[in-house]
Amino acid sequence: MKKTVALCSAFLLMVSAMSGCSTSNNKPAEQQPSAPATAYDEEKTADVIVVGAGGAGLSAAIAATDNGAQNVIIIEKSNRTGGNLNLTSGSMSAAETSLQKEAGIEDTKASFVEDIMKNGAQLGNRELVEAFVNEDTDMFEWMLEHGLADNEFSLDKATGGKAVFAPEHQLYSVQRTYKPKADDKEHYSSAAHEVLDQYIKTLDNVTIDFNTDGVKLLANDKGQVLSVEAVTEDGKTIKYTANKGVVMATGGYSGNFKLMGKYAEHGADYLSSTTSMGEGLRMMQEVGANVDEKAMSYIPTFPMGVQTGPQSGTIGSTYTWKAGGICVNQEGKRFVNEQEARVDVREVALEEQPGAVQYDIFTDKIIADLSAAGGDMMYQLYFNPETGRAKNLVKSAATLDELAALINVPAEALKATVETYNKAVDGEAEDEFGRSFDATPSAYSLAVNKIEGDKFYAIPLKALVVMTLGGVSIDTQTHVLDESGNVIPGLYAAGECTGGIWGKFVSGGTGVMGPITFGRIAGRTAMTDTLAEGYTVKAVSNLFDASLFEKETASADRFDMSKTLKDGEYTATVEGQEGQMTVKTTIADGKISAVEIVEQHETAGVADKAISDLPAAIVTENSVNVDTISGCTLSSGRILDAVTDCLNQASAQ
Template sequence: MKKSRIPTLLLSIVMLLSLAACGQESKSASGPSGEYSTSAKGFGGDVNVTVTLENGVIVAVTAEGPSETAGVGSNAIDQLPDAIVAAGNADVDGVSGATMTSNAIKTAVKKALNEARGTEQEAFDGYTEGTYTGTAQGNNGPLKVEVTVSKDKIESVEVVSNNETALLSVPALERIPSEIVEHQTLTLDAVSGATVTSNAIIAATKNAVLQAGGNMAYLDANAYAPEAGDPIEKDAEVVVVGAGGAGLSAAVTALQNGASVILIEKNATLGGNTLQSGCGWCSVNPEVQGKVETKAGQIETLQSYLELKPADYPAVADVLEVLQGQIRDYLAGDTTYMFDSVELFIFQTYIMGTRTGLDGTTITGNVDLIKTMCTQSEDARQWIYSFDIDEFRNYNTPIGGPWHRSREPQKNETGKNGLPMLQALETYLLNNGAEIMYETRATDLITKKGAVTGVLAKKTDGTPVTLHAKKAVILCTGGYGANSEMVFKHNNYWKDLPDDLLTTNCKTSTGDGITMAEKIGAQLTGMGFVQLMPTSSPVTGDTFKSMIEPYDFIFVDPTGNRFINEMAEGRDTLSAAALSVGSYFYVIMDQQMIDNGNYDQSWYDAKVDAGILVKADTLEELAKKIDVDYNALQKTLNNYNAAVKSGVDSLGKTEMVHTCEVGPFYACPRRPAIHYTMGGITINSNAQVLDTDGNVIKGLYAAGETTGGIHAGNRCGGNAVADIFVFGRIAGKNAASLKK
């Protein structure tokens, strides 16, 4: 592991703020001293906390939560105490993916402080009546609230502006303001899957309340956490765990094949990482692709495949032989329009997934799984159209993709391409008798005589849930990109992987399904291989959101120089190069690239206002704003523009469309983040889970990123969505057809 400059800078800022906070709280040398122990309810049970004070200043915090989830809640147990000591109070951010445990620690610390300082019953003189505004940083920019108070209480909290993620943020935007008013406290559980938004609302409200003369100790004393309800027990023929693309398609297909279905999701909304992604979907459709003009470099790539010897690729020799015949036929005819075939799709997926680990072992994709995905991907996309989804946009080559075969859903005002199709699947389920249980986290599989017969789960309020599956359980819980402990434990690919890497994933992508399956003897594969997304935010981990087409990418390092062919094959190649230049790099754009981008101008303007994009009328002004040498940047763009016009790039980029010379100019700071985990549960082409001996575990299926084997050591851009919908449908159909 290695550390980067960005966290050091952020830590310096945090320390300064912490010192200021500590200074405020330590003005009185007569504060209480001693150890104070309290507890609060976490995810698995009570979390016990001991706070040590010296003259009223927090000098130590210890936390214990033996029932909290290893690698998730345990991260909060390990990290939050030090953060609280540094801040001098419990008003710190929780640990992503461990909301309930984080809140339990913070609540217990506040109770201990109240006990020590005698403020639990402290008199409250009242607010200064009126309406106040407060602002805090959300996921994608500032979040603003208006808080109205009377003398005795907070009367209303309204979020008046925000840039939060559509759908994912809605439960937090609705629930947190209501709970603040109902319980007269700012110590609340964040909404599962919307932690950052929840905390932003609370922080903005605190800002406003302090303006009104609010007493934080008084509000802390009203700390609220919902109580667990009576145990829930239900049964269905098929139980699906996870409501991302894989889970929704599995549940719908099971329902279409006559099974009763219960779908559970630990977040408060559907979508998971499918919603987070740009939803690029690779598939082969010669009828449509045959009308797309051949792209630069494609002919040369095809010619290079003719030089390969099938005997050197024994696992896909039959595929390569067929492919070479197709290529010869194509090259002998009119090459004006693009070539593609299922065989090319299979071969590229296989060779691009082949990687060698740090231990010297080589990993390759499971050919049966690859063939299944590639041959059925277009059928799955046509199936999506049956839910009244608009025709996907034109083909493109996604970052880390080898060919021009990815299509994305139509743009919408939310910026979330996959939202309409996910909502359509959810609507189908609800209209046809399926049950969906949100904020319900699966913890264990129920087994009987070696077969899986159900799922144990828990609601976010602690209510236990038992679900019996008369036919099968389908695991679609996603990968483990937000579980850093699991990533570093298994890493077998990345040298000196920075220990502070963020993730593009939902913060609840913690490998739950993998852990549950492994407990009952399921075989895992490829766990050491994690993909980084090179174009992620250095602050939040958020992806580039396809701001512009990948062929227009211009990557420059902090010195203003390009450092990689931006269309190089493999996201790991791009990420390794990006990490080598430091803690960040910039994507440079001009107005014509923006005009050719995927959103209207107002969308980009909002990103400028939120600080995600830097905009300047001239290149010199832009260089100054981002602290890059102007002459170096100008030379870089002059060379790039010349390469666009000549078609010859010194770094080997072949697909270039626009020059970068029309102001205004834009820069977007980027840094690699954990994006996709190739490893997971071993399945066969029927989506059945295999045990460590290679035998089928009866009654258990899996699909999507929770599985391994398809992508081996590197996932091609656009293949994840193909994977989840192909194998989600296979799992749903086969689970519904299972005889028990």
């Protein structure tokens, strides 16, 4: 099996050079629509071409058919629909809904707009936020009418209704978040995905071409961007041409550490729960789409990333700071009030730390008090030294000196930090970050303790990215705009590939309803527009360098197969799609002789090929430095991470 290489990078460069869209030094160049770049294996035509089958893409396709499209083709590079909806339980938000009225909750769209602007640090685009809010209610009600109303919802304790507060984000002024659960939990993580996907399946005039990667946009001789070049899994080239418009719904760049590192000081060190590279942004830049450089730095994180792979992670926290624990950086120093109620304050504080990493420091007494108060669910799930899914991350020592050595932070600094903190707990000094030590229990404080005892613990957590907020500029009708603010005829965008809408932080439920709602607007606009002629298509002046989208040879960094391995059976557990994945690796005669997936909870029908084929490939190659299975990237990565853990165990014997 060949080693992993940058996906289609050679093809991308070849097509770019032949099409004349950009020059080798990335200076803008006019596209030459009349000179075909290549002969295609196949050409397809539809009223609307949608690139990406996530929430935005599915919604756009539905809206296009509702507005008269005879046929719609969705191009999807993976083997499944949903995009990031496969990675979230799918909280939704909308104002003035029937569910709020049933619960007796008074809400206004104007209030929703103001909350979004406030939560985004007043850096969002008010016109776009208003466009979202005004369309969002109708979109949400449409989903209720098409099956969502029958799903199970989390209920609000105060009203008993389906409109709730969502504490994982900054709270809205009223309950306007909805947490429905998917009925078919085996195939769907979110109810929103389930409703859209099931409805799409009823539309005979919508076709989804899976395992097909859109790589380039093309303009016709009228200056209208109506064609997409794509490459299939088996290397065939297809040209898709739209009669009405192309909707780009290609997602964000939260899996592109190079691009995040370009715009955030420690962005290259973040963990990510996605593999989204953001290639669609460069595709649109090549035909003139403006990208707001400032918005590209708006990369919200969770200050609770549990590392599950080289740079992959999942949401998880010890929450030991609720019972007296502290968080320190790589310098052994505290950097924030750990009990700060504003989540964004803690998010930014961690983002600014070296390596975007913190160590939760705690003791047995702190864990005991956390458990007694009922706040240890996530600790038990991930970090319990006996059963936790991420128990390998737990470091313990009899002294702070020993603990500092284990986590590689300066011992004197860590001891001084603990001493200063303990004095504040005793009331001998004010806490340097304003932390209160009132013994009255609250949502963020369950007990008061000093860092003292017979044993000390540390667990590393990193800034975790689940979505990005930068992307191309659009107007309220989702037209893609160029650097001068002009509409690029035929080109529309929705979802995470658009930028500057929400501001610096995302509001609860907009990560799901934003793409779905703007996708609806895009599909409708594409069908009702009159396209201008005579537009000059050329690349933007700040075209992203192609190297930012080249994937690293992930295999090389996974494990040094020249190491000596001790014979035996080794088991490792990693976080999976809907639960833990456990893999047993057998070493015989110093080589990998068997790989068995003992337990897994991956999505059936999606991860099947990785589950069936990858273990054999690892054994055949006697290496974890092998290609992931196309269309099963996340599941492949989990298998490889688990086997790598086993190899580390075998090499340490």
